[in-house]
Amino acid sequence: xxYLKRVEDESGISGTGRVAQGFVFDxxxxxxxxxxxxxxxxxxDSFGEVTAIHGHGGKTEVIMEPDYKRAFGELKAFIETFSLxxxxxxxxxxxxxxxxxxxxx
Numbered sequence: 001x002x003y004l005k006r007v008e009d010e011s012g013i014s015g016t017g018r019v020a021q022g023f024v025f026d027x028x029x030x031x032x033x034x035x036x037x038x039x040x041x042x043x044x045d046s047f048g049e050v051t052a053i054h055g056h057g058g059k060t061e062v063i064m065e066p067d068y069k070r071a072f073g074e075l076k077a078f079i080e081t082f083s084l085x086x087x088x089x090x091x092x093x094x095x096x097x098x099x100x101x102x103x104x105x
Contacts, residue, residue, distance in 0.1 A: 004032070004054055005061040019060075022050065 004020040022032040030044040032054075044050050054060055084102075092099040 001065045001067060003063045003065065004050075005063050007059050007061060018063075020054070 002022045002024070003018045004022070005017060006019045018035060020032050020034050022030055024030050024047055028046055030047050030050050031041055032044065032050060033039055033041045044053075051062060055062075088099060088102055092102075
């Protein structure tokens, strides 16, 4: 998720500060909604399009917000499927001293 923070309002319409909120999908498409009296949602083909159209030559900053919910879900899925013996078998030669030591515990 990200916000568009307008430093200077060239048009006099959207104001300054946080003026829009957006989301980047896994396929690269971007949705932007305006935080205004008349909100609308627009879909763009890429993040580059958003900054090219709404960046106003540096007068609008992009503020990225971490996606904690998604990060937690990915970490949880990894932990639930992680197997130390399987990881060892993939990474260590079975006859190595390290492998023998870890197999004892």
